[in-house]
Amino acid sequence: MxxxxxxxxxxxxxxxxxxxxxxxxxxxxxxxxxxxxxRHVTAESLHEEASGQEMKISLATIYNTxxxxxxxxxxxxxxxxxxxxxxxxxxxxxxxFFLEEEGRLIDIPGEAIAVSGIPAPPPGMAVDRVDVxxxxxxx
Amino acid sequence: MxxxxxxxxxxxxxxxxxxxxxxxxxxxxxxxxxxxxxRHVTAESLHEEASGQEMKISLATIYNTxxxxxxxxxxxxxxxxxxxxxxxxxxxxxxxFFLEEEGRLIDIPGEAIAVSGIPAPPPGMAVDRVDVxxxxxxx
DNA sequence: AAACACACTAGAATAATTCTAAACTATTGA
DNA sequence: TCAATAGTTTAGAATTATTCTAGTGTGTTT
Numbered sequence: 001m002x003x004x005x006x007x008x009x010x011x012x013x014x015x016x017x018x019x020x021x022x023x024x025x026x027x028x029x030x031x032x033x034x035x036x037x038x039r040h041v042t043a044e045s046l047h048e049e050a051s052g053q054e055m056k057i058s059l060a061t062i063y064n065t066x067x068x069x070x071x072x073x074x075x076x077x078x079x080x081x082x083x084x085x086x087x088x089x090x091x092x093x094x095x096x097f098f099l100e101e102e103g104r105l106i107d108i109p110g111e112a113i114a115v116s117g118i119p120a121p122p123p124g125m126a127v128d129r130v131d132v133x134x135x136x137x138x139x
Numbered sequence: 140m141x142x143x144x145x146x147x148x149x150x151x152x153x154x155x156x157x158x159x160x161x162x163x164x165x166x167x168x169x170x171x172x173x174x175x176x177x178r179h180v181t182a183e184s185l186h187e188e189a190s191g192q193e194m195k196i197s198l199a200t201i202y203n204t205x206x207x208x209x210x211x212x213x214x215x216x217x218x219x220x221x222x223x224x225x226x227x228x229x230x231x232x233x234x235x236f237f238l239e240e241e242g243r244l245i246d247i248p249g250e251a252i253a254v255s256g257i258p259a260p261p262p263g264m265a266v267d268r269v270d271v272x273x274x275x276x277x278x
Numbered sequence: 279a280a281a282c283a284c285a286c287t288a289g290a291a292t293a294a295t296t297c298t299a300a301a302c303t304a305t306t307g308a
Numbered sequence: 309t310c311a312a313t314a315g316t317t318t319a320g321a322a323t324t325a326t327t328c329t330a331g332t333g334t335g336t337t338t
Contacts, residue, residue: 162303162304181294182294198295199296199297202294202295203296223294224294
């Protein structure tokens, strides 16, 4: 009970800090996403997970929420596969292995990897973010 | 006429070398894709271009052909944006700037950029390819 | 507790892509 | 040269992921 309260209020705080109203749906999804270790989800996978835990949240809300969380910097979107957006709870500096056959992502810590020699962006443009995807296959 | 013949037979050679039958559609698309300097296309953009030049090629064939060319190593697919696959005629070692507002790609030469410190892939897996996308925005 | 702005939802709509099955065409070998 | 055949193209339907719409519900502020 105490524990449940703590988790819940942590999610509420997190949402408030991000300028998002702590609605029931957002709090529940934040619970799933940020309770444990970092993870990668798709809208569909998160929706199934929530439904499996008797949370009543529409798929449209999952999409909205994932994008809102992303805008707020709580998630980061990783694009590896046309037509499938993965959202990562780890927004820190890191990159990914992408297992092509399985469609699965594995983190590569930011300290491990370095990209050097990026040319100056076109005039008037600034680097927003550098994504590295290391595609791997069964050998 | 002589020139046209030469271009045409180069495309045919290229396709034969890749193990693809030089059908009318494939030859025409190869003409568009490989005639000039390297370029980035989507299925839709290539279809419009072909249609604009009175080539009668269905969109389904454009999709098939882009994927066949990609398997054959004639193109490389760049994934930057969920739900939009860009195909690049430059299959050599290079990376991309992605202009987020415009949805446009700009090449970064392979010599310029270097990725170091990639950890060993999971056991039984081998690196297929490393993609770097430098996302830029108006500053 | 009322009022307001914002959020949620089901279901329709959209967009990109893939599938299907019938019609066509390049290649092969007689 | 001309079938046979194996691979290719096509229109249109189907699928998949995602976004939109507009009506209902809820958190916040006073």
